[in-house]
Amino acid sequence: MKTQTAIAAALASALALSACSHKAPKILPPDPGGSVSTDTSAGTGAVTPGSQADFIAQLMGQDTVYFDTDQYNIDAADQQALAAQAAWLNKYPAKRATIQGHTDERGTREYNLALGERRANAAKNYLVSLGVDASRLTTQTFGKDQPVAMESTEEAWAKNRRAVTITID
Amino acid sequence: MTVKKLLALFCAAALLPSTVLAQQTAPAVSQEVDEEVVGNLDNDAKIAIPAFATNADTPTQTSAGGTSALGMSLATVIYGDLKNNGLFKPTGPASLPRPALAQVQAPDYPGWQGRGSDMLLQGYVRAETDGNVTVGCYLYDVSLGQQLAKAGWTVPPGEWRRAAHKCADLVYSRLSGENPFFDSRIAYIAETGPKGHRMKRLAVMDSDGANHTYLTTGQATALTPRYSPDYKQILYLSYFNGSPRIYIYDLASKTQKLLLQSPNPLFAPRWSPDGKWILYSVAIAGNTDIYRMPSNGGSAVKLTNSPGIDIGGSFSPDGSRIVFESDRSGSQQVYVMDASGGGQKRISFFGGRAATPEWSPRGDQIAFTHIAGNFRIAVMDPSGGSMHYLTDSWQDEAPTWAPNGRVIQFFRTARTSGQTGIWQVDLTGKNERKLDTPGDGADPAWGPLRP
Numbered sequence: 001m002k003t004q005t006a007i008a009a010a011l012a013s014a015l016a017l018s019a020c021s022h023k024a025p026k027i028l029p030p031d032p033g034g035s036v037s038t039d040t041s042a043g044t045g046a047v048t049p050g051s052q053a054d055f056i057a058q059l060m061g062q063d064t065v066y067f068d069t070d071q072y073n074i075d076a077a078d079q080q081a082l083a084a085q086a087a088w089l090n091k092y093p094a095k096r097a098t099i100q101g102h103t104d105e106r107g108t109r110e111y112n113l114a115l116g117e118r119r120a121n122a123a124k125n126y127l128v129s130l131g132v133d134a135s136r137l138t139t140q141t142f143g144k145d146q147p148v149a150m151e152s153t154e155e156a157w158a159k160n161r162r163a164v165t166i167t168i169d
Numbered sequence: 170m171t172v173k174k175l176l177a178l179f180c181a182a183a184l185l186p187s188t189v190l191a192q193q194t195a196p197a198v199s200q201e202v203d204e205e206v207v208g209n210l211d212n213d214a215k216i217a218i219p220a221f222a223t224n225a226d227t228p229t230q231t232s233a234g235g236t237s238a239l240g241m242s243l244a245t246v247i248y249g250d251l252k253n254n255g256l257f258k259p260t261g262p263a264s265l266p267r268p269a270l271a272q273v274q275a276p277d278y279p280g281w282q283g284r285g286s287d288m289l290l291q292g293y294v295r296a297e298t299d300g301n302v303t304v305g306c307y308l309y310d311v312s313l314g315q316q317l318a319k320a321g322w323t324v325p326p327g328e329w330r331r332a333a334h335k336c337a338d339l340v341y342s343r344l345s346g347e348n349p350f351f352d353s354r355i356a357y358i359a360e361t362g363p364k365g366h367r368m369k370r371l372a373v374m375d376s377d378g379a380n381h382t383y384l385t386t387g388q389a390t391a392l393t394p395r396y397s398p399d400y401k402q403i404l405y406l407s408y409f410n411g412s413p414r415i416y417i418y419d420l421a422s423k424t425q426k427l428l429l430q431s432p433n434p435l436f437a438p439r440w441s442p443d444g445k446w447i448l449y450s451v452a453i454a455g456n457t458d459i460y461r462m463p464s465n466g467g468s469a470v471k472l473t474n475s476p477g478i479d480i481g482g483s484f485s486p487d488g489s490r491i492v493f494e495s496d497r498s499g500s501q502q503v504y505v506m507d508a509s510g511g512g513q514k515r516i517s518f519f520g521g522r523a524a525t526p527e528w529s530p531r532g533d534q535i536a537f538t539h540i541a542g543n544f545r546i547a548v549m550d551p552s553g554g555s556m557h558y559l560t561d562s563w564q565d566e567a568p569t570w571a572p573n574g575r576v577i578q579f580f581r582t583a584r585t586s587g588q589t590g591i592w593q594v595d596l597t598g599k600n601e602r603k604l605d606t607p608g609d610g611a612d613p614a615w616g617p618l619r620p
Contacts, residue, residue, distance in 0.1 A: 070500065072455070098411065105587065108524040108538055108566050109612065110393060110437045111494065111501055113406075113413060114450065114457040114478040117434050121455035140411040141434055141452070145390065150364050152584040 050092040055167045058088055065123055067161040069104070072115070072122045082123060085165050086130035093133075096168045099123050101141045102148075104157035109143060116141030123163040213258045214344060217286040217311075218248045220262040221304070222270040227296040230326035236302070240267070240294045243304060243333045247290065249377055250337035250351045253593070254576075255600025257344070260286070273307060281311045288317075290340055301325055306336035308343060318343040330379055331619070338618075348531075348573035351376055354616045355569075355578065356394040356403050357591055359383060360609035364587035369611075371405055371418065376571075376615070378605045384418060393437065396616035397444050397464075404428065404438035404447065415449055429462075429469075437481045440464070441488050442530075446508075448472075448482040448491065459493055461508070472510035483528045483535075484508065485551070492516075492526040492535050492551070503537055505551065516553030525567050530617070531574030534596075538566040538579075546579045546594065559598040567611075572618040578604070580611040 047053045056063060062081035065074070074082065089095060101120030103112040120139035128134045149156035221240035228235045233242035241262055248261035265284075268276070273293050281289050289309040296302055305321040320339050322332045331352055338349030359372040368387040371394055374380060384403070385391050392413070394405035403418040415428040415438045429435060431451065437459075439448040447464045450457050457478040462469035473479035475497040482493040492505050495515075501524045503517035517523035521541025528535055528551070539547045539556075544564040549556040564582040571577070578593045581603075591610040594601040604610065 070496075100411075105582070106540075106544075106564070108501070108540075108544075110450070110480050111478060111496075111524055113392075113434065113436050114452050114480050117452040117457070118455040118478065121452075125455075141413065145367065145369075145392075147365050150585075150587070152587075 050095060052167045052169050055088055055165075059084055063166070064162050064164045066158060067119055067163070069157070069161065070107075070115070072118045074122055074126045078123070079126065082126045083130060086127050086132050089127065089132045089136070089167070090130075092167075093136075096136045096138070098138045098140055098166050098168060099127075100164045100166065101139065102146060102160055102162050102164070103144045104160040105144045105147060105152065106157060107144060112143035113141050116143050119161075119163045123165065127165075214256070214287050215285060216251060216257050216259040216288040216290055216340070217265055217281055217284060218244045218251070218259050218261055218290045219265040220244045220267040221292040221294045222268050222273050223294050224270050229296045229302055229329075230300050231302060231329040232327075233329060236294050236296050239302065239329060240292075243292065243294060243329070243336070244290075246330055246333035246377070246379075247337045247340070250334060251340060253377070253600075253602055254341065255595055255597075256341070259290075260284075273305065276307075276309050276311075278309075278311055278314045281309075286311045288340075288344070290336070292336060297323065302329055302332070304329070304332035304336065306332075306339055308340050330375065334376070347575050349618060350571040350573040350576060352619045353572050354380075354396065354400065354619070355591075356396050356405075356614045356616070357580075357606075357610050358391055358394065358612040359606065360589055360611055361387075367587075371403065372606075372610075373403075373420075374606070381607060384420075384423075393612050393614075395438055395440055395614045397440050398442060398617055399444060400616055400619065404440065406436060406438070439482050439484070441484045441508075442486055443488060446484075446488075448484075450480040450482075452478075459491075461510075470510070472506065473513070474510075475513075481525060483526055485528050486530055486532045490528075490551075492528050494524050494526060494537075501540070503535070503549075503553070516551070517549070517556075518553060519547075519556055527568050527570055529570050529574035530572055533574065536568035536570060536577050538568065546577060548577075548596065557598075559594045559596065560592070560601065565592070567613070569613050569615045571615055578613045578615055580613060582611075 047057050062084045065078040065081050099120040101116035103115050124137045124139050147160045149159040221243045223236040223240050226235045226237035231239055233239040244262035248259050251257045251259045268291055273291055276289055289311050292306040294304050301323050303323045308318045309316050318339050322335055324332045334352040337351045342349045353376045356373050359370045360367050362368045369390045370383050370387040371385040371391040372383045389407045392406040394403050396403055406413050407416050413434050415435045416425045417428050418425040434452045435449055437450040446461055448461050450459050457480050458473045459479050459482050460469040460471050477497040479495040482491050484491055489508055490505055491508055494501050495504050501522040502515050503523045503526045504513055504515050506513040524538045526535050526537040534548045536548050539545050544566050545558050546560040546565050546568050547558045562581055563584045565579050568577045568579045576595050580589050581592050582589050589609040589611040591604040591613045
């Protein structure tokens, strides 16, 4: 694990191209009310360890990494999130995962499909650098067609420029 | 091939029911008639378009009804085509007297002058015994007292609107000097549902929005269609196992198949003007490049090889060159290359980003999306000069050319709501309008002039 951490640190400096002040918060605030929230890290007994529900609960928002406009570099906050993902994936080595790349709405359709793939691939490469076998990871792109924030604002666009890791149960 | 040219139309005797119709399969549009050249186009040419005459109100199998109602509908479709074009000031049949059959070729010039008309477009419709309908179309200069053009077509009842579009094309090309374009179709993506969960279906329609048909159910998202030059197939994008794939839809058999088997995402399918080649883009490990393959199958050739996203691609009309977009410089810009991939050269230097280039069927211009704040449709010449904007809205993208290279459609997205619509603009940028589609619309692709 120590060598992996060292590799991660090296990649961190190589890949972190900018300070990325416009990025979305890495850990989104919990839903108001939170009556059905699963992010109880202690576990409630309702979540099967090693399941996607467990992944969501353990990662507490770090299942998603965010990007600047037109960018796909993995910055410091992304590294932290991906390290948490890698730790979970390395704990359950039989699990496979898909990384879905998305863009904001302020781009042309075809370019955004390619950009979504590029973001998913950047996240995948970083997970591989942290010891996750590449054969366990696939990528998908949805371009601008699946936003999670519906406003047409800088804040919403920052939330939509993302790569989401989904483990396959 | 469904439209038959009626060669014998031009003699008056052709109007008699006993005349044998000399028909042939028409390879192209209506013939022109020798006339002196009309002077500079009056941008406000007042064209009277009365209901088409008929010798008797005969029932037809057309959706318009009998020949009398059909004569009214034909004139209404022509009126719509010419009105929406922006070059003319047509008056439609609702407010004009319908000429008698005998007047179709002997217009009441003083009467039309009295109404202030510059031009008169009139015609007739006749039901044939085999169920087809024959439409005659005559254009007159009212002030000169002269016939400018005439043509006729015999069409199956289901295609009566095509005769109207052919007639509007005759008027448009005779008066503007440009090539015709109304008799053409558009493939697009019909969108419904909320912003984060849109249903996207492949759909087709006539250039005026009529004869609208959905081709897919919407269970799988459809994107970026392109009509084949012969209108027999449509290339488009759909999702399979979560990844975009290129499908080829056959319109006659209503079946579709994957263009290519690939583990990688495929985007941006395009036809060459002769239909013999297909361009597409493949994303492999974060790097997207453009490939060319024979449309009947066979091995692909990789045309671009730069790190970054090279995508799209549109052939020049002669097929020798390709305009495409690449972010190899750090942002989306427009490049040209030979059809073999050689001589790649950036041509957009306007600040901001330049995307979705489409080469005009006339060859003289390239339409694209310019992004600097707003997303705007713009045109430039093939060397990147003479750039000017055609639209100015929050987000306009994906221009597609009319067959004559003088009109552009694109899609416009509304801020916040995400609602989309297909719009049309001419090269002056002054004549802009939204197409009437059943729901939202995006990704328009204009096909060629129909044969």
